[in-house]
Amino acid sequence: xxxxxxxxxxxxxxxxxxxxxxxxxxxxxxxxxxxxxxxxxxxxxxxxxxxxxxxxxxxxxxxxxxxxxxxxxxxxxxxxxxxxxxxxxxxxxxxxxxxxxxxxxxxxxxxxxxxxxxxxxxxxxxxxxxxxxxxxxxxxxxxxxxxxxxxxxxxxxxxxxxxxxxxxxxxxxxxxxxxxxxxxxxxxxxxxxxxxxxxxxxxxxxxxxxxxxxxxxxxxxxxxxxxxxxxxxxxxxxxxxxxxxxxxxxxxxxxxxxxxxxxxxxxxxxxxxxxxxxxxxxxxxxxxxxxxxxxxxxxxxxxxxxxxxxxxxxxxxxxxxxxxxxxxxxxxxxxxxxxxxxxxxxxxxxxxxxxxxxxxxxxxxxxxxxxxxxxxxxxxxxxxxxxxxxxxxxxxxxxxxxxxxxxxxxxxxxxxxxxxxxxxxxxxxxxxxxxxxxxxxxxxxxxxxx
Ligand code: PLP
Numbered sequence: 001x002x003x004x005x006x007x008x009x010x011x012x013x014x015x016x017x018x019x020x021x022x023x024x025x026x027x028x029x030x031x032x033x034x035x036x037x038x039x040x041x042x043x044x045x046x047x048x049x050x051x052x053x054x055x056x057x058x059x060x061x062x063x064x065x066x067x068x069x070x071x072x073x074x075x076x077x078x079x080x081x082x083x084x085x086x087x088x089x090x091x092x093x094x095x096x097x098x099x100x101x102x103x104x105x106x107x108x109x110x111x112x113x114x115x116x117x118x119x120x121x122x123x124x125x126x127x128x129x130x131x132x133x134x135x136x137x138x139x140x141x142x143x144x145x146x147x148x149x150x151x152x153x154x155x156x157x158x159x160x161x162x163x164x165x166x167x168x169x170x171x172x173x174x175x176x177x178x179x180x181x182x183x184x185x186x187x188x189x190x191x192x193x194x195x196x197x198x199x200x201x202x203x204x205x206x207x208x209x210x211x212x213x214x215x216x217x218x219x220x221x222x223x224x225x226x227x228x229x230x231x232x233x234x235x236x237x238x239x240x241x242x243x244x245x246x247x248x249x250x251x252x253x254x255x256x257x258x259x260x261x262x263x264x265x266x267x268x269x270x271x272x273x274x275x276x277x278x279x280x281x282x283x284x285x286x287x288x289x290x291x292x293x294x295x296x297x298x299x300x301x302x303x304x305x306x307x308x309x310x311x312x313x314x315x316x317x318x319x320x321x322x323x324x325x326x327x328x329x330x331x332x333x334x335x336x337x338x339x340x341x342x343x344x345x346x347x348x349x350x351x352x353x354x355x356x357x358x359x360x361x362x363x364x365x366x367x368x369x370x371x372x373x374x375x376x377x378x379x380x381x382x383x384x385x386x387x388x389x390x391x392x393x394x395x396x397x398x399x400x401x402x403x404x405x406x407x408x409x410x411x412x413x414x415x416x417x418x419x420x421x422x423x424x425x426x427x428x429x430x431x432x433x434x435x436x437x438x439x440x441x442x443x444x445x446x447x448x449x450x
Contacts, residue, residue, distance in 0.1 A: 020283035023397050024371055025331065028285070035287035035367070036390060037310040039375065043077060043398035045281040047406050049238070050081050053273070056250035059257060061270045063107055065234050066092050068274025069282070070381045071394055075099060078277065081410055086234070086272035090117040093126055103127070107231065109193065109272055111152045111168050112136060118143035128229070130193050132170045134181055141185050148190045149182065150231055151175055153216060155209045160197020160235060161323050169194065175216045183223055191229025191267075192216050198275060198322075198378075200235035201245050203252030209233075210253070214260040217267075230261060232271040238279030239374040246276065275377035282376030284392045286310045288368045289347060296341070304342045306364055311346010311353040314391025315379045319355060322378040326355060328370045336362040344370070348387040 018026075020040040027038070053062050063084035066075060070092065075085070076099055084105040087093045096106060103125035111132040121129060122144035129144075131137055132152040140147050154169030170178055175192075182189050192213040196205035210232070217227035232253065237245045261267045290307035310316060318324040328344060339360040346353035364370075375392075383391040 018397055018399070020373070021329075021331075021371065023395075024283065024285045024369070027395065028369055035289070035309065037284060037286045037308075037315070037392040039315075039380070039392045039394040040283045040285065040371075041071070041073075041376075041394045041396040042281045042283070043073075043396050044402050046074060046077055046277055047081065047398075047402070049277050049281075050078065050083065051406075052246075053276070056247065057253055057271075059263070059269050060232060060253065061268070062277075063105075063109075063231075063270050063272050064277055065109070065272045065274035066096065067381060068234075068377050069278040069379070070095060071278075072099070073394070073396055074278060074281075075101075079105075081406075084270065086274075087126075090114075090120045093121060093124065097124060107150070107270065107272070109150075109231070109233075113139070115139055115143050118147075122147070128190070130231075131178075132168055133174075134178060137178065137181055137185060137187060141187055146188070148188055148229075150191050150193045150229060151178060151189055151216065151220075153192060153194045153209065153212055155194045155196045155212075155233075156205055157195070157197025157200070157235075159200060159202045159205060161199030163197045164195050165197070172212060172216065176219055179216070179220045179223060179225065183225070189220055189225050189227070191227050191231060193231030193233055193272075195233030195272070196235040198235055199237060200249070201237060201242075203249045205235075206232065206249055206253050207256045210256045210260060228267055230257070230267055230269045232269065234272045234274045234276075236271070236273045236276035238273075238276040238377060240280040278376035279374050280376065282374075282379065282394070284310065284315055284372040284375040284379070286370050286372065286392070288364050288366055288370065291364065291366060302340055304340050304361070304363065305345060306342060306361075306370075307345045307347060308355070308370060309347050309389070310391050311348055311355060311389075313346065313348055313350070313353060313386035314383045314389065315375060316346060316355050317382045317384075318375070318378050320352075321382060324378075326372045326375065328356065328359065328361065328372060330362070330364075330368075330370060338362055347389050350386075 020042055023040045061084055063086045064078045065086040067088050075096060079099060079101050085096045085101060086107050086109040087096055088110040093106060106126050108121050108126050108129035111130045118140055127148045128150060129147055130150045130152045131140060152169050153175055154165045154171050157163045157165045179189060194209040194213065196209055213230055220227045236249060257269055286308040288306050289309050292305040294303045296303050312319050316326065339362055342359055342361040344356040346355060
């Protein structure tokens with residue numbers, strides 16, 4: 001039984017639902033002295049996000065942005081559930097297609113692409129791709145002349161955590177000129193995309209962007225293009241506690257698309273959510289590997305520095321790149337009423353490797369575990385093993401009962417894409433066990449006791 005929980009990349013199908021905290025505690029008990037960092041990945045949470053998406057915005061087909069977290073099991077799960085994919089490079093396209101996802105489920109959503117990658121997209125049949133400038137149009141003409149182009153518009157992303165509009169997107173005038181140019185070059189533009197910035201908390205940016213898209217698509221249609229795709233981009237919040245913001249955005253999006261893109265026009269509407277799907281599903285467990293007691297020279301108070309075994313070069317790169325402020329959580333046994341000003345540092349030899357500069361914590365001991373919620377977005381996809389140090393490895397869990405009901409629901413629900421379940425099974429390098437029919441179709445046969 002122990003082996004199932006310890007095995008890297010194992011998926012633990014539990015008899016009843018677990019919280020991430022329970023799952024982590026169970027694993028820690030089993031691991032004893034083995035203290036490498038790990039993620040508890042709640043696959044139910046990802047399924048629930050998908051169900052919430054489909055019920056909140058039934059007209060919008062999600063294309064998961066794998067840059068956010070390219071964990072192969074997340075891709076497989078979402079592929080199985082019928083999502084499409086937003087890929088940003090040859091590598092991402094290959095990763096998704098190697099799992100058996102067909103080219104028509106992929107949008108190559110990077111407005112500035114390397115020529116050889118455009119040629120690769122052409123070779124493998126990925127035709128839908130974004131652009132936002134004339135040079136890109138000329139490049140695509142040379143490398144993939146029958147590409148189906150999606151013109152990316154600039155947005156007001158001033159309320160987002162991570163902004164993109166300083167780098168990508170055509171303004172309204174430029175967009176019209178690009179449509180003129182595409183006509184001159186005999187290129188096909190099929191629609192418009194935008195991105196309201198990652199971690200967008202207001203619906204207004206989406207409403208304004210959809211209205212702008214409508215104007216640009218009207219312009220294109222007048223020139224003789226058939227504008228039939230609207231791509232809402234990413235930006236939808238995904239942390240636990242942001243459900244209300246998501247609901248507000250979804251309801252504004254629904255109202256605006258119904259007004260400007262009524263169903264009878266048959267415009268296909270997609271989006272490229274990344275963090276929405278994965279942020280809350282990943283909880284990172286880290287171990288205190290060293291500590292230092294200090295006296296504050298000004299106040300004389302005792303302060304502590306803690307060193308844990310994952311840091312900003314690893315899973316916590318979100319602190320640097322994603323403006324994330326992770327909050328440490330402790331198990332009850334570590335909680336006492338005394339608290340001290342503390343800082344939390346990663347394991348590398350770099351002074352930049354700081355996760356929390358100042359926080360009140362009870363006194364921790366070497367060997368204590370700290371866990372961190374909402375660690376699924378822009379964490380492992382950008383992590384490196386600087387100083388030869390590993391970062392958190394994902395360990396997945398899901399209750400069998402839940403999966404059975406989800407699978408039944410998705411088998412009878414009309415799929416937006418055809419899915420051949422057999423290609424989503426794990427290949428022999430991923431899994432030494434056979435897969436049972438009533439289990440996750442792509443997962444190894446790993447059971448844990450409750
Ligand atoms: N689409 C594009 C083109 C992006 O650049 C990104 C993020 O960088 C996303 C989608 C995903 O955004 P989010 O994770 O905020 O949903």
